[in-house]
Amino acid sequence: MPNQLNAQKYIQEVIEKVKKTNADQPEFIQAVEEVLPSLAPVLEKHPEYMEANLLERFVEPERQIIFRVPWVDDQGKLQVNRGFRVQFNGAIGPYKGGLRFHHTVYLGIIKFLGFEQILKNSLTGLPIGGGKGGSDFDPRGKSDAEIMRFCQSFMTELYRHIGPDVDVPAGDIGVGGREIGYLYGHYRRIRAAFENGVLTGKGLSYGGSLIRPEATGFGVTYFCQEMLKHEGEVFEGKTVALSGFGNVTWGACIKINELGGKVVTLSGPDGYIYDPDGVSGEKIDYLLEMRASGRDQVKDYADKFGVEFYPGEKPWGVKVDIVMPCATQNDIHLEHAKQIVANGVKFVCEGANMPCTNEAVEYFLENGVIVGPAKAANAGGVATSALEMSQNSMRLSWTEEEVDQKLHQIMVNIHNNAMKAAEEYGFGYNLVAGANIAGFIKVAEAMHAQGNY
Numbered sequence: 307m308p309n310q311l312n313a314q315k316y317i318q319e320v321i322e323k324v325k326k327t328n329a330d331q332p333e334f335i336q337a338v339e340e341v342l343p344s345l346a347p348v349l350e351k352h353p354e355y356m357e358a359n360l361l362e363r364f365v366e367p368e369r370q371i372i373f374r375v376p377w378v379d380d381q382g383k384l385q386v387n388r389g390f391r392v393q394f395n396g397a398i399g400p401y402k403g404g405l406r407f408h409h410t411v412y413l414g415i416i417k418f419l420g421f422e423q424i425l426k427n428s429l430t431g432l433p434i435g436g437g438k439g440g441s442d443f444d445p446r447g448k449s450d451a452e453i454m455r456f457c458q459s460f461m462t463e464l465y466r467h468i469g470p471d472v473d474v475p476a477g478d479i480g481v482g483g484r485e486i487g488y489l490y491g492h493y494r495r496i497r498a499a500f501e502n503g504v505l506t507g508k509g510l511s512y513g514g515s516l517i518r519p520e521a522t523g524f525g526v527t528y529f530c531q532e533m534l535k536h537e538g539e540v541f542e543g544k545t546v547a548l549s550g551f552g553n554v555t556w557g558a559c560i561k562i563n564e565l566g567g568k569v570v571t572l573s574g575p576d577g578y579i580y581d582p583d584g585v586s587g588e589k590i591d592y593l594l595e596m597r598a599s600g601r602d603q604v605k606d607y608a609d610k611f612g613v614e615f616y617p618g619e620k621p622w623g624v625k626v627d628i629v630m631p632c633a634t635q636n637d638i639h640l641e642h643a644k645q646i647v648a649n650g651v652k653f654v655c656e657g658a659n660m661p662c663t664n665e666a667v668e669y670f671l672e673n674g675v676i677v678g679p680a681k682a683a684n685a686g687g688v689a690t691s692a693l694e695m696s697q698n699s700m701r702l703s704w705t706e707e708e709v710d711q712k713l714h715q716i717m718v719n720i721h722n723n724a725m726k727a728a729e730e731y732g733f734g735y736n737l738v739a740g741a742n743i744a745g746f747i748k749v750a751e752a753m754h755a756q757g758n759y
């Protein structure tokens with residue numbers, strides 16, 4: 307009992323301090339408030355972690371780098387953006403996590419993503435620490451040459467902070483194969499060395515891994531398949547509401563179709579589309595064109611395939627069997643969660659990072675909806691990045707089947723480990739709490755073993 311009281315009190319104190327010292331970073335506070343309360347039983351079992359004030363160290367990044375990114379646009383005008391890399395926790399491996407190029411990026415977004423990444427990377431079972439980076443650069447409407455110049459300038463500063471054994475960035479919103487190519491080319495030029503383990507998500511011709519582009523979408527679908535299996539159900543014949551139309555949504559569409567499910571919605575910042583026949587075949591290929599166009603609008607899909615477009619709306623009112631938000635954070639608020647529950651949805655599986663507000667997740671759990679939390683469900687992307695790092699170190703390439711089979715097994719393991727941790731610590735089949743606990747245990751052990759850093 308005393309430990310129980312202590313743990314809860316200690317967690318509250320740490321949360322209060324995070325709120326006070328990061329008051330201008332609501333997304334980071336949200337991520338911390340979601341994770342910390344579920345760690346109480348772990349701290350009760352390990353009072354030594356409280357004595358060593360491990361949690362306060364856990365919520366403070368090891369290093370935050372903020373830098374100027376000057377670049378010249380096609381009109382010859384000098385533009386300036388802000389670059390970020392947050393090296394959050396390196397206790398179990400080199401910092402690992404994507405770069406986001408989006409106009410909304412600021413320190414609070416990068417910190418919430420980096421914080422989530424610590425637990426996610428731990429859940430993969432692979433030796434990778436947590437980090438994240440990006441810029442408020444807006445790729446919309448930029449030419450290829452502008453994107454290249456921006457990436458080169460970004461790397462001109464970033465290169466000194468990263469390395470195959472130090473910090474290994476990859477893609478996220480607004481950063482895909484093209485951007486990784488420009489970033490790597492510039493890194494190689496500055497370093498005068500072929501150190502391709504420094505970035506993942508590379509093209510196949512210079513050390514990329516098969517299946518990495520599909521991995522996050524495949525992974526979230528494999529994870530959802532395990533959630534369905536737990537309830538004695540399958541994808542076959544199920545309708546699915548997806549949001550976004552980018553990399554994760556694309557991969558999820560492919561795998562859901564393969565498993566016999568039907569994707570009926572996509573979305574963008576401009577609204578959502580409803581396709582009652584399902585997003586399949588050439589329609590899935592078209593998502594790649596939409597993303598590459600830099601227009602960032604889902605209406606293009608409606609125009610091309612003659613389906614309904616709902617401007618300014620989200621897809622969460624559509625009656626489906628499964629909901630998979632794959633666009634961005636806080637896409638599903640409490641009012642959407644109420645609609646989703648009222649529609650009888652039993653499964654919500656998060657492809658994006660923190661796509662549901664904490665209130666929405668609580669409402670789902672209270673109403674018996676099974677939630678696949680992002681840090682577990684979308685870990686297939688970073689897991690396959692770690693497989694890319696392994697291939698780079700070994701100087702060899704695995705086949706598509708080999709990578710996919712490893713990815714699939716990793717997703718099954720993550721699901722089972724989250725499920726077991728939740729059961730062991732008294733949360734039942736609550737994958738949200740289970741993922742937090744299972745991810746935390748390994749990092750906490752490593753931090754504690756390494757002294758008071």
Ligand SMILES: NC(=O)C1=CN([C@@H]2O[C@H](COP(=O)(O)OP(=O)(O)OC[C@H]3O[C@@H](n4cnc5c(N)ncnc54)[C@H](O)[C@@H]3O)[C@@H](O)[C@H]2O)C=CC1
Pocket residue numbers: 477478479480481522550551552553554555573574575576597602603632633634635657658659684685687688
């Ligand atoms: N690419 C990866 O390997 C991984 C990505 N994620 C997460 O998945 C989500 C999607 O990332 P990607 O598909 O890689 O990016 P992307 O750049 O390929 O696609 C992003 C999609 O989200 C939509 N979007 C962005 N901001 C929006 C807003 N404010 N309102 C509505 N729609 C918006 C865009 O229109 C686009 O369809 C992000 O939360 C990302 O952090 C998570 C794990 C790995």
Ligand SMILES: O=C(O)CCC(=O)C(=O)O
Pocket residue numbers: 402403404405423426474475476477478506659684685687688689691
């Ligand atoms: O593959 C990676 O390292 C990054 C993936 C990522 O950014 C994420 O998991 O959110």
